[in-house]
Amino acid sequence: xxxxxxxxxxxxxxxxxxxxxxxxxxxxxxxxxxxxxxxxxxxxxxxxxxxxxxxxxxxxxxxxxxxxxxxxxxxxxxxxxxxxxxxxxxxxxxxxxxxxxxxxxxxxxxxxxxxxxxxxxxxxxxxxxxxxxxxxxxxxxxxxxxxxxxxxxxxxxxxxxxxxxxxxxxxxxxxxxxxxxxxxxxxxxxxxxxxxxxxxxxxxxxxxxxxxxxxxxxxxxxxxxxxxxxxxxxxxxxxxxxxxxxxxxxxxxxxxxxxxxxxxxxxxxxxxxxxxxxxxxxxxxxxxxxxxxxxxxxxxxxxxxxxxxxxxxxxxxxxxxxxxxxxxxxxxxxxxxxxxxxxxxxxxxxxxxxxxxxxxxxxxxxxxxxxxxxxxxxxxxxxxxxxxxxxxxxxxxxxxxxxxxxxxxxxxxxxxxxxxxxxxxxxxxxxxxxxxxxxxxxxxxxxxxxxxxxxxxxxxxxxx
Amino acid sequence: xxxxxxxxxxxxxxxxxxxxxxxxxxxxxxxxxxxxxxxxxxxxxxxxxxxxxxxxxxxxxxxxxxxxxxxxxxxxxxxxxxxxxxxxxxxxxxxxxxxxxxxxxxxxxxxxxxxxxxxxxxxxxxxxxxxxxxxxxxxxxxxxxxxxxxxxxxxxxxxxxxxxxxxxxxxxxxxxxxxxxxxxxxxxxxxxxxxxxxxxxxxxxxxxxxxxxxxxxxxxxxxxxxxxxxxxxxxxxxxxxxxxxxxxxxxxxxxxxxxxxxxxxxxxxxxxxxxxxxxxxxxxxxxxxxxxxxxxxxxxxxxxxxxxxxxxxxxxxxxxxxxxxxxxxxxxxxxxxxxxxxxxxxxxxxxxxxxxxxxxxxxxxxxxxxxxxxxxxxxxxxxxxxxxxxxxxxxxxxxxxxxxxxxxxxxxxxxxxxxxxxxxxxxxxxxxxxxxxxxxxxxxxxxxxxxxxxxxxxxxxxxx
Numbered sequence: 001x002x003x004x005x006x007x008x009x010x011x012x013x014x015x016x017x018x019x020x021x022x023x024x025x026x027x028x029x030x031x032x033x034x035x036x037x038x039x040x041x042x043x044x045x046x047x048x049x050x051x052x053x054x055x056x057x058x059x060x061x062x063x064x065x066x067x068x069x070x071x072x073x074x075x076x077x078x079x080x081x082x083x084x085x086x087x088x089x090x091x092x093x094x095x096x097x098x099x100x101x102x103x104x105x106x107x108x109x110x111x112x113x114x115x116x117x118x119x120x121x122x123x124x125x126x127x128x129x130x131x132x133x134x135x136x137x138x139x140x141x142x143x144x145x146x147x148x149x150x151x152x153x154x155x156x157x158x159x160x161x162x163x164x165x166x167x168x169x170x171x172x173x174x175x176x177x178x179x180x181x182x183x184x185x186x187x188x189x190x191x192x193x194x195x196x197x198x199x200x201x202x203x204x205x206x207x208x209x210x211x212x213x214x215x216x217x218x219x220x221x222x223x224x225x226x227x228x229x230x231x232x233x234x235x236x237x238x239x240x241x242x243x244x245x246x247x248x249x250x251x252x253x254x255x256x257x258x259x260x261x262x263x264x265x266x267x268x269x270x271x272x273x274x275x276x277x278x279x280x281x282x283x284x285x286x287x288x289x290x291x292x293x294x295x296x297x298x299x300x301x302x303x304x305x306x307x308x309x310x311x312x313x314x315x316x317x318x319x320x321x322x323x324x325x326x327x328x329x330x331x332x333x334x335x336x337x338x339x340x341x342x343x344x345x346x347x348x349x350x351x352x353x354x355x356x357x358x359x360x361x362x363x364x365x366x367x368x369x370x371x372x373x374x375x376x377x378x379x380x381x382x383x384x385x386x387x388x389x390x391x392x393x394x395x396x397x398x399x400x401x402x403x404x405x406x407x408x409x410x411x412x413x414x415x416x417x418x419x420x421x422x423x424x425x426x427x428x429x430x431x432x433x434x435x436x437x438x439x440x441x442x443x444x445x446x447x448x449x450x451x452x453x454x455x456x457x458x459x460x461x462x463x464x
Numbered sequence: 465x466x467x468x469x470x471x472x473x474x475x476x477x478x479x480x481x482x483x484x485x486x487x488x489x490x491x492x493x494x495x496x497x498x499x500x501x502x503x504x505x506x507x508x509x510x511x512x513x514x515x516x517x518x519x520x521x522x523x524x525x526x527x528x529x530x531x532x533x534x535x536x537x538x539x540x541x542x543x544x545x546x547x548x549x550x551x552x553x554x555x556x557x558x559x560x561x562x563x564x565x566x567x568x569x570x571x572x573x574x575x576x577x578x579x580x581x582x583x584x585x586x587x588x589x590x591x592x593x594x595x596x597x598x599x600x601x602x603x604x605x606x607x608x609x610x611x612x613x614x615x616x617x618x619x620x621x622x623x624x625x626x627x628x629x630x631x632x633x634x635x636x637x638x639x640x641x642x643x644x645x646x647x648x649x650x651x652x653x654x655x656x657x658x659x660x661x662x663x664x665x666x667x668x669x670x671x672x673x674x675x676x677x678x679x680x681x682x683x684x685x686x687x688x689x690x691x692x693x694x695x696x697x698x699x700x701x702x703x704x705x706x707x708x709x710x711x712x713x714x715x716x717x718x719x720x721x722x723x724x725x726x727x728x729x730x731x732x733x734x735x736x737x738x739x740x741x742x743x744x745x746x747x748x749x750x751x752x753x754x755x756x757x758x759x760x761x762x763x764x765x766x767x768x769x770x771x772x773x774x775x776x777x778x779x780x781x782x783x784x785x786x787x788x789x790x791x792x793x794x795x796x797x798x799x800x801x802x803x804x805x806x807x808x809x810x811x812x813x814x815x816x817x818x819x820x821x822x823x824x825x826x827x828x829x830x831x832x833x834x835x836x837x838x839x840x841x842x843x844x845x846x847x848x849x850x851x852x853x854x855x856x857x858x859x860x861x862x863x864x865x866x867x868x869x870x871x872x873x874x875x876x877x878x879x880x881x882x883x884x885x886x887x888x889x890x891x892x893x894x895x896x897x898x899x900x901x902x903x904x905x906x907x908x909x910x911x912x913x914x915x916x917x918x919x920x921x922x923x924x925x926x927x928x
Contacts, residue, residue: 198884
């Protein structure tokens with residue numbers, strides 16, 4: 001798939017010469033000061049070395065030019081948004097070229113009548129949401145990184161967030177894509193209509209493909225009405241298992257929470273320590289629930305007695321300031337953990353009914369390997385984030401953390417779940433990928449990659 | 465991709481010998497009486513000749529055996545559910561083998577806690593919905609054929625229905641698939657969790673692929689709570705354009721209708737003629753709207769004044785019997801049209817804001833080619849069904865109907881829409897496919913097909 005290493009330096013020179021000749025000066029940056037930061041994302045891992053050059057694409061033509069030459073010269077290309085990924089998917093090492101899409105940050109169209117937007121990939125997710133808000137609409141996917149991460153990066157990882165159980169993940173919001181294929185060919189997938197079944201669904205396939213099938217240069221995304229009413233409920237439970245059971249009871253009562261965040265005891269203790277709050281004394285788990293839309297009050301009214309049956313304390317409010325106070329524990333969880341060391345944010349999903357078992361497995365893995373692990377969950381969709389806190393003086397991902405993470409992934413699969421609910425495989429989860437996909441599907445996925453990218457130019461070593 | 469025709473008869477004999485040896489007698493049927501019905505679906509088109517044999521698969525092993533031999537011998541395989549397709553996708557002609565999956569009709573698991581079901585592909589869609597109903601859940605996709613069509617067929621075409629604008633299409637309900645690839649290899653895609661981003665999304669890719677990438681032998685599908693309350697509204701408008709504008713006004717008011725069926729004047733006149741009703745005299749378009757869930761009454765209350773501003777008459781009810789009476793026009797539309805001749809059901813989608821223009825184009829196409837066309841629309845998602853009524857004595861699809869349909873597809877693309885909202889490309893829309901996909905995407909889709917099915921065994925000549 002790639003040329004022998006011996007021929008690479010000559011090809012690298014040829015690529016830089018071609019790009020210097022065809023790209024505007026301001027677009028191309030070369031040299032370690034400019035390129036070293038591109039070796040790492042926010043996962044705690046980094047690539048070996050640093051990329052050859054960074055193309056700060058300002059136009060789809062810059063993407064096409066770069067790919068056309070890189071593919072011909074067999075130089076790996078790593079597309080990148082804001083670099084907020086948590087699985088190493090955008091890390092660019094020796095001999096690669098980065099296409100940084102953060103300058104392509106225009107909202108090209110915002111169409112309230114058809115409830116859609118057309119955006120360049122570098123638009124910050126929260127900026128799109130804010131722009132839609134002027135029309136009473138919003139972009140539903142809400143990864144925790146929304147204030148920093150880009151729509152293109154969110155599409156590349158099929159990002160999730162807090163409100164997915166009710167409003168869907170990024171894939172559910174993407175109607176169509178403009179992508180540049182590995183050889184520089186532009187393709188437009190999908191459509192502007194809500195429905196449509198012409199051809200294979202390349203839009204869904206590209207979403208979550210971590211830049212290994214094409215480089216996104218524009219996206220048509222669906223917008224949804226902002227719910228007019230939100231009711232917030234906070235409930236403390238003696239144990240995480242009781243909190244998880246309460247969420248199951250809500251779902252069995254056919255309540256569709258817009259948010260159901262469940263924090264475990266160690267998270268509560270860490271928040272208490274950092275923020276001088278008093279959460280842990282109320283119980284070993286805290287559920288933060290929101291119901292929204294025109295049925296919010298009716299849903300909350302149904303939820304509260306179900307929670308009271310199981311919880312130590314229940315608070316409810318439809319006042320935004322009071323809601324902010326209740327939600328502070330979730331908002332402050334990560335900053336509080338960051339005071340204890342360097343955080344490695346993990347991400348598994350299990351069938352909802354197995355949440356409590358998953359947390360037991362996570363706790364056991366931490367104890368087994370001597371790693372401090374703190375867990376919060378998007379409980380309505382069974383998505384757990386175990387946060388591993390490691391010594392900040394140790395570089396990369398220390399061995400015990402790797403081993404604990406490995407046990408957690410194995411447990412997720414054993415519980416009928418998945419390695420990654422919303423962060424992606426990147427480089428970090430490669431080792432467990434085969435166990436989830438099985439050999440036949442893994443081989444099929446590789447054939448599919450080759451159909452898009454026969455020379456393996458696009459983000460090699462990621463996702464698969 | 466396929467062997468020269470001269471070698472086919474010998475291969476056909478070899479295949480039949482292999483299947484006779486390895487499949488139970490009751491599974492394999494040969495001979496024109498058994499195979500001729502498989503040349504046609506419900507599109508009005510049929511394949512040339514009839515298939516060699518029909519494998520009535522009762523188990524995934526029968527599918528694997530058939531595919532393994534057929535692929536080795538380069539014999540085309542046509543998977544089939546209930547044969548209710550409307551685009552020729554399941555039509556099987558000379559030299560092919562059909563895998564009929566309708567005997568694989570067991571619901572393998574119905575899990576109310578995780579709100580999912582695992583089913584064999586031959587389960588009738590309405591049967592799944594009914595079984596889920598015992599737990600207060602439902603299978604949301606509701607194609608008009610639900611009482612006859614199978615879940616596997618619905619997945620193969622990514623079927624839609626009346627409530628998709630609020631509850632999504634079939635793709636949104638499929639979590640994972642068991643498929644047999646062209647060479648007989650079984651693969652399990654997707655997961656049982658709500659979220660998950662491991663590997664490329666083959667589940668989404670297979671959904672809507674019309675049996676050209678693999679044969680589905682089981683599906684894990686999402687179930688949703690049955691809404692407790694439904695409010696039905698019927699509104700008559702002077703013109704279709706006013707009805708379409710009213711739907712836009714509802715959506716701008718951030719109402720999310722569970723159903724918004726818009727019938728044009730010719731449909732109303734045909735219902736009146738067949739059923740002795742009096743719909744046409746009230747206006748040139750009828751909107752049948754449903755709001756459901758805990759906010760149904762609040763949404764309907766918001767909707768009614770918006771409709772009264774534009775409509776000649778507005779009726780509203782939350783009584784199921786009265787709702788049935790209001791919905792009779794929609795239910796009786798197709799039977800009423802069938803009294804006028806043979807119906808060919810078309811299917812385009814346009815951006816919601818272009819609905820009225822689309823109906824003008826449809827009417828003009830009918831007049832231009834002397835074809836009677838009647839249109840109803842799933843208005844909230846811009847999906848229109850122009851019904852072409854042709855002389856029942858003419859076989860197949862008469863030329864003027866083809867030409868009118870061609871004009872309609874061209875108009876759909878010009879309006880920013882798609883050739884097919886929910887029925888699929890099959891054989892009938894091949895001719896216009898390139899215009900929607902563009903040459904680069906079309907070529908990419910063919911490479912993708914080859915990555916799954918290198919010998920072109922699976923349902924050749926369909927979908928792409």
